[in-house]
Amino acid sequence: MTNQIIQGILLGGYYALIACGLSFMFSVMRIINLAHGSLAVVAAYLIFVLSEKAHLPLWLCLLVSVAVMAVVGWLIQRLILERSARSGQLLPILSTFGLSMVIDNTLFEQFGADTRSLAGAIGDLSWDSWELPGGLFVGKLPVIIFATAVIMLAALQLMLTRTKIGRAIRATAEDPDTAGLVGIDARRVNATAAAIALVTVTIAGLFLGMRATFEPYSGAPQLLFAFEAAVIGGAGSLWGTLAGGIILGIAQTFGASVHPLGFLIAGHAVFLVILFTRLIFPDLALLPARILRMGGAS
Template sequence: MDWISTVVNGALLGGLYGLFGLGLALVFGVMRVVNLAHGEFIVLGAYAGFFLVGSMPQLPPWVMLVPVVVLGYWAGWLLQAGVVNPALKSGDPLTPLMLSFGLSVILRNGMVALFGADSRAVDGGALTRAGIDVFGLRLGLYPLLVLGLALLLFGGLQWLLRRTEFGRIVRATADAPEVARLMGVAPQRVFNRVMGLSLAFAAGAGFLLAQRSSFTPFSGVERMLIAFEVVIIGGLGSFWGALAGGVALGIAQLVGQKFDSNAGSLYAHLLFVLILMFRPQGLAGARK
């Protein structure tokens, strides 16, 4: 029963890890861009939630998820419109990659200057401490809700891209931007909204994780590594694959902690290496 509990809790943690990778998979799938500052925006979402919760203690902490996500969306929109789109005009795929790397360094040092290097966490209140019994297993209510939210967001994004006019425009722009331009679509405006969605997911995931563990301005590197591994394990550009990759990483981490309490993350990274060795296209296969 103890092992079953470990696997189940690992899967619940993996739902949150999947959200880390969702925005990264979206940007890569549409623009073929790897945003190396993704981890820093996850941490910025945690800081935004921290200060919002502290400024309005009379409201339930989970309510602040909405303004955090909205702030993340507009940060992504402005980032794409003002920084990434001009870099994409060069036609060199290394230009936006190196630009995002430089941005990650600037954001990390900027957070240290503004907020200091002390670790912080968001007090999620009674919700994060509540639990329910399921078939003899004691499960945290908060991780269950986060997994449910992850499933809802993954399903909602899939519906948005497959069943709506906006989704058809995004897919057409991803497959053939020049052809889409001839049909009256402005690819740069589409990219603005896609990056907005990506960083909205990142900021929301950062705020959700901040209610489970502490963070510092330097936590972005670890968050980016998790997001990258989630996307690679799931398959580049695959949304449901990213969720499966997150669940796999979460289980590997908690199972690893059963063997060595100080090396749980090591087992998750080993899983990543094994996937690269034996199935480099990922669980769902790479997007063509």
């Protein structure tokens, strides 16, 4: 049981990593980006091409991809989300759904159905592990992913609370009209927030390629896991996203130990139970985040 809990917590770190950009965009712009998973796959392919074709070191591939995807996020906000938002709250969601379809099919046309992986670029790190007391083993890569998720969530939280752009983002999220009265350009702030969200997506795409294989239609399951983690932790709560990812990861790990199909079923079941519980008891929405704060995580 101890091993399952540890593995579930580490798996939850990846889910928090993939979900934090989704949660961040929702908290700032109240938009559920249905192209989130597809964009993570785009980032994985971009890093793969730079590594395999251009023969760049992985750290440089990441830096280039972060810059490119930040620009992509800026353009998506300016050209798609901002314009579609003028027609109501539903159209931006439908726009991101259409964007995901375009991305998935474009990737299929360019790369085919073959799976890709970044495991070859990291050597032994893809399978190496540390031995803990009691004969337990933890993979080095899952630990790195979990640590990266915590660092990234902490960085986003500090950015939102301690920097000028962070305060502008929070003010715009609360009331864009009032924020405009004090000199905040809501269009620029939202575009910057979208660029930041795509930076987190790029990092998630890097670890997606490291820990597993990916193909053009891998975006849908990544979106599903990200959505479930974000909802379990409380949509829009950064630390809640970490808690939600851990809860989802532990549920899936225990489910897999019962039955091979239990990996997905247990995760979906926990998600549905928490979702319906929140509909009945709305005050429980941010409980996971509060637990983390009580433990000193924030």
